[in-house]
Structure formats: structure tokens, C-alpha cells
Amino acid sequence: MVTTESEQMAYIAAQAADARVNVEVETDEGMTLNLGPQHPATHGTLRIVAKLDGEKVVAAEPIMGYMHRGYEKLTEVRTYPQVTTLVNRIDWLGSFANEVPFILAAEQLMEVEAPPRAQWIRTVLFELSRIANISLFLGDMAVQVGATTPVFYAFRDREFVLNQIERVTGGRFHPNFDRIGGLKDDLPKGWIEETGTVIGKMRDFCDEMEELVLGNEIFQARTRGIGVIPPEVALSYGLSGANLRGSGVDWDIRRDANVGLVYDEVDWKVWTHPDGDSFSRFWVRLQETREACNILEQLLGGIPAGPIMAKVPRIIKVPAGEAYVATENPLGEMGFYLVSQGDLTPFRVKIRSASFSNMSITPWLLKGVFVPDIISILASLYFILGDIDR
Amino acid sequence: MGLVESGKIPKPLTKLLNMSRRYSMWVYQWGLACCAIEMGAAFASPRYDVMRLGVIPLPASPRQADFLVVSGTVTDKMAPAVRRLWEQMPDPKYVISMGSCANCGGPYWDSYSVTKGVDQIIPVDVYVPGCPPRPEALLEGIVLLQERIMNEDMAERWKGDPIVVE
Numbered sequence: 001m002v003t004t005e006s007e008q009m010a011y012i013a014a015q016a017a018d019a020r021v022n023v024e025v026e027t028d029e030g031m032t033l034n035l036g037p038q039h040p041a042t043h044g045t046l047r048i049v050a051k052l053d054g055e056k057v058v059a060a061e062p063i064m065g066y067m068h069r070g071y072e073k074l075t076e077v078r079t080y081p082q083v084t085t086l087v088n089r090i091d092w093l094g095s096f097a098n099e100v101p102f103i104l105a106a107e108q109l110m111e112v113e114a115p116p117r118a119q120w121i122r123t124v125l126f127e128l129s130r131i132a133n134i135s136l137f138l139g140d141m142a143v144q145v146g147a148t149t150p151v152f153y154a155f156r157d158r159e160f161v162l163n164q165i166e167r168v169t170g171g172r173f174h175p176n177f178d179r180i181g182g183l184k185d186d187l188p189k190g191w192i193e194e195t196g197t198v199i200g201k202m203r204d205f206c207d208e209m210e211e212l213v214l215g216n217e218i219f220q221a222r223t224r225g226i227g228v229i230p231p232e233v234a235l236s237y238g239l240s241g242a243n244l245r246g247s248g249v250d251w252d253i254r255r256d257a258n259v260g261l262v263y264d265e266v267d268w269k270v271w272t273h274p275d276g277d278s279f280s281r282f283w284v285r286l287q288e289t290r291e292a293c294n295i296l297e298q299l300l301g302g303i304p305a306g307p308i309m310a311k312v313p314r315i316i317k318v319p320a321g322e323a324y325v326a327t328e329n330p331l332g333e334m335g336f337y338l339v340s341q342g343d344l345t346p347f348r349v350k351i352r353s354a355s356f357s358n359m360s361i362t363p364w365l366l367k368g369v370f371v372p373d374i375i376s377i378l379a380s381l382y383f384i385l386g387d388i389d390r
Numbered sequence: 391m392g393l394v395e396s397g398k399i400p401k402p403l404t405k406l407l408n409m410s411r412r413y414s415m416w417v418y419q420w421g422l423a424c425c426a427i428e429m430g431a432a433f434a435s436p437r438y439d440v441m442r443l444g445v446i447p448l449p450a451s452p453r454q455a456d457f458l459v460v461s462g463t464v465t466d467k468m469a470p471a472v473r474r475l476w477e478q479m480p481d482p483k484y485v486i487s488m489g490s491c492a493n494c495g496g497p498y499w500d501s502y503s504v505t506k507g508v509d510q511i512i513p514v515d516v517y518v519p520g521c522p523p524r525p526e527a528l529l530e531g532i533v534l535l536q537e538r539i540m541n542e543d544m545a546e547r548w549k550g551d552p553i554v555v556e
């Protein structure tokens with residue numbers, strides 16, 4: 001362990017030298033382009049090393065781990081209620097959606113079921129966080145292909161959704177609201193009506209994005225036919241979420257393997273696009289935001305009355321056993337494999353996060369594309385670094 | 391800058407220079423984790439709009455920047471890069487550490503891969519607490535930094551040996 005400042009500096013200098021050597025080793029032939037770890041297009045701290053032949057990418061490799069925070073190990077020393085605080089921060093744009101699969105897995109082991117009202121409110125917050133997450137993507141994707149304005153619209157309209165989440169949970173970003181057996185609190189007075197107005201605003205936002213971005217000629221030229229993923233490749237790399245549906249595979253956990261949430265009660269549609277290019281991934285996400293508005297509208301009309309918390313002991317000890325629960329998060333399939341030995345803390349938690357699998361396709365996908373397309377392809381794959389590295 | 395180096399800078403001139411520096415700052419944003427989105431909301435959203443404080447986000451390179459906002463978890467793998475970009479910034483430079491992770495490790499205080507506090511590798515002027523801090527909190531931090539610049543004695547800051555990077 002380094003202690004003094006000089007030792008610390010020597011350690012850092014050695015690390016930096018190591019990083020430089022890595023790049024030099026890879027430059028034996030052709031040119032090597034190093035993207036990141038700090039680059040606006042990488043949504044944080046992803047590093048892509050691409051070997052170029054002229055403008056063409058011969059090989060590209062993502063280097064992950066700059067945001068590795070050791071969640072799986074940390075969960076082993078946190079009690080079950082404390083784990084939600086941690087897992088909130090995996091996909092930081094749609095935080096509430098991260099808590100749900102973990103809580104559902106713990107509930108499965110404890111054989112507790114949340115009351116219907118809690119399940120409905122969970123689904124409402126789940127879809128709200130989906131909108132909060134994807135709306136930023138819609139603006140950000142346009143930034144990556146060169147249009148600056150849409151991201152301002154995205155930030156503007158996202159605030160309304162965040163305000164609604166904040167009014168229920170008290171947190172803009174990290175709600176920490178889900179409990180084993182239910183929810184922390186009930187909805188505040190007048191919240192349902194206000195959310196109805198916000199849904200209207202988000203619908204307008206989607207229309208605006210469709211006119212501003214999707215119909216734009218430059219946007220189409222930059223994304224159509226670029227970064228095509230055929231369905232069988234998408235499946236073999238374990239893609240999920242809108243990336244998979246953008247390749248024409250009709251698979252959505254909300255409809256096909258729903259656990260604990262009330263998607264069966266509402267009438268909605270899974271959107272797919274046959275092309276599999278960057279454009280189709282954007283299109284699918286845009287339609288999903290609209291569909292989330294539809295789901296929300298139906299859910300808000302039918303939230304049943306009743307308690308929001310089932311009977312659970314004050315000190316939560318989960319019985320020994322194993323459970324895997326996956327939900328369709330904004331980025332794709334997020335699953336928690338929970339092993340308990342009857343303690344206050346989990347024995348082992350394996351997190352299956354969507355972005356890690358979605359990211360693994362980049363060496364295959366970036367081979368043979370042009371340099372500017374790296375950015376638009378990465379943007380359309382839509383990953384979040386906390387979700388990749390955990 | 392002969393006056394500054396001699397340490398005999400008149401007070402009104404100090405005030406004028408400091409005031410000019412205070413309201414014309416480029417910020418280099420080091421977006422790392424959750425806080426990066428709140429920083430994005432503060433810098434790029436019409437609701438918070440950092441430019442009204444005289445701060446311009448998104449410089450082309452750290453060599454143009456006056457201060458750095460480290461927002462989010464600094465991991466041991468990332469730490470050398472943080473240090474390196476900070477070294478590339480020209481003096482006088484300032485650092486705002488945003489969020490619990492950059493301040494002290496935050497929720498990852500016992501993690502094996504997280505640097506517990508960015509102040510272990512670079513000097514920090516303003517700490518903004520929160521997990522993540524609201525955009526308003528970051529704006530407050532920027533205002534505090536501006537006050538600090540305003541009350542700075544430039545001769546004091548410039549004296550001593552220059553930092554040499556090997």
C-alpha cells in the first residue's frame with residue numbers, strides 16, 4: 001500500500017507510463033487511434049483503440065474498467081436494504097429500474113409478494129425512469145452526429161420527468177425507494193394528474209425529436225445503413241433491449257418473461273425495426289418512449305387502492321437459496337443472480353447488466369467502418385459506463 | 391507580468407485583474423459517473439445555464455481551461471489520466487470536486503478499485519457534496535470558486551517554484 005505522497009506520485013507515473021506503452025505496442029503497423037478514456041462520445045470513460053488503414057477501421061477494441069467500482073464485491077458487505085443504494089448507481093440515468101430486479105429476486109427468496117398497489121406504482125416509476133433515460137439518448141444521439149440543439153430540448157423536457165420522480169421518492173437521480181415487500185411511501189396528493197400533464201409534454205418532445213432529428217436528411221445519411229447488426233449476430237452476442245429489437249428480433253422481457261410488474265394489465269406493443277442499423281436503433285427507442293407514455297397513461301388510470309407494504313420483519317434476513325430475476329431496463333436486460341445463505345447480507349450477487357453485452361459487439365461491428373461512423377455507432381448502441389463496468 | 395512576479399502589484403490592479411479572471415473562465419468538464427449528468431444539466435440545460443455566471447463549458451482541450459470539474463467516481467485505473475489532464479492545464483488553475491465519490495469515495499468508501507478522494511492526486515479548491523449534487527449545488531460551488539479568485543493575492547499565488555512535469 002502506498003503511503004507517502006512521493007510514493008503515490010511514483011505509482012501514478014508508473015501507471016501512466018504503462019498506459020503509454022500499451023498504445024505504442026499496438027502501433028506497429030498502420031495508425032492507431034485512441035479514443036478516450038475521456039471523450040464526450042463515450043458517455044464517460046470508455047476507451048476505444050482503433051487500428052486504421054487510411055480512414056477505415058481495421059480493428060477496434062474497447063478497453064473497459066475505467067469505471068469499475070466493484071459492486072459485486074461491495075454487495076457482500078452491505079445488508080439487503082443497503083444494497084439498493086448501491087445498485088441505484090449502476091445505470092445512473094434510469095436509477096429506479098435498477099432497484100426493481102434486485103428487490104424482486106430478494107422477494108422471491110423470502111416468498112413475499114408486494115401488494116398490488118405497490119406493484120402498480122413500481123411499474124409507473126419504472127416507466128418514468130425509462131423515459132428519463134431514453135429522452136437523454138434521443139438528444140445525445142443527435143449531438144454525436146453534429147446537431148447541438150436537440151440535447152438542450154432533451155435536458156429541458158427531462159427535467160419535468162425528474163421532478164415527478166423527485167416528488168414521489170425525494171431523489172432526482174437515485175430514488176432508493178423500493179423496499180423488500182413494497183415501497184417506502186405512497187404517492188403524494190395530486191401527483192397522478194400532474195404526471196398526466198408531463199406525459200403530454202413528453203409526447204410533444206417525441207414529436208419534436210421526430211421532426212427535428214429523425215426526418216433530417218443529414219441524420220439519415222449518417223445513420224442509415226451504418227453499423228448494421230443482423231438478427232442472428234445480435235442474438236449470438238447476447239444483445240438485449242432496443243439494440244436487439246432494432247435488428248428485428250421481437251423480444252421484450254416485459255411481455256415475454258414478466259416478473260412482478262403489471263405489464264400484463266395494460267395494452268401495449270413491442271416495437272421492432274427490420275434494418276438493424278443505427279437509424280433503426282434510434283427509431284425503436286423513440287417509439288419506445290412513446291409507448292412508455294401510453295403504458296403510463298393506462299397505469300395511472302388504474303392504480304388500485306390498498307396498502308403499499310407487505311408484512312416483512314423489521315430486520316431482513318433472506319432465507320438460503322438462489323434466485324435470478326431479470327427485467328427489461330431502459331438499456332436492455334438487467335438481471336440479478338442472488339445467492340443467499342440466510343444472513344443479513346447477500347452471499348454473492350452476479351449482476352447481468354445490459355450494456356456489457358451490448359458493448360461486446362463493438363469489435364465485430366466497428367471492423368471496416370469509417371472513423372466518423374465510430375462515434376455514431378457507439379452513440380446508437382447506447383451504453384452507460386456504470387452499466388458496463390459496474 | 392513583471393509586476394506580478396516582483397510581488398509589488400497595486401491593490402486596485404489586483405482587484406481589476408481578479409474580477410476579469412473571475413467572470414471569464416473556461417471549464418474543463420471531467421464527466422465520470424452519475425454526477426456527469428447533473429453537470430451536463432447545469433452546463434447544457436436551459437434551466438440551469440452556467441453561462442450566466444461567466445463560465446463557458448466545453449473547451450476544445452484542457453490547455454484552454456481555467457478550472458476543472460471532476461464529477462464522479464475516480465477509479466485507480468482512471469487516476470493517472472486525471473492527473474495527466476490536470477497537468478496539461480495552464481496556471482492559474484482550479485479544481486472543483488463534485489460529488490461524494492470525488493470528495494472522499496462516497497458509497498464506495500470500502501471498494502477495492504476506487505480512489506478515495508480526487509484530492510489524493512490533484513489539489514482541490516472547492517468540494518461540492520451530494521450524491522449526486524443538484525445542478526444548483528454545482529452552481530453554488532462555482533460561485534464560491536469565483537469568490538475565492540476575487541480575494542486572491544496574485545503575487546502570493548505566483549511566487550515559489552513553478553511545477554515541473556517530467
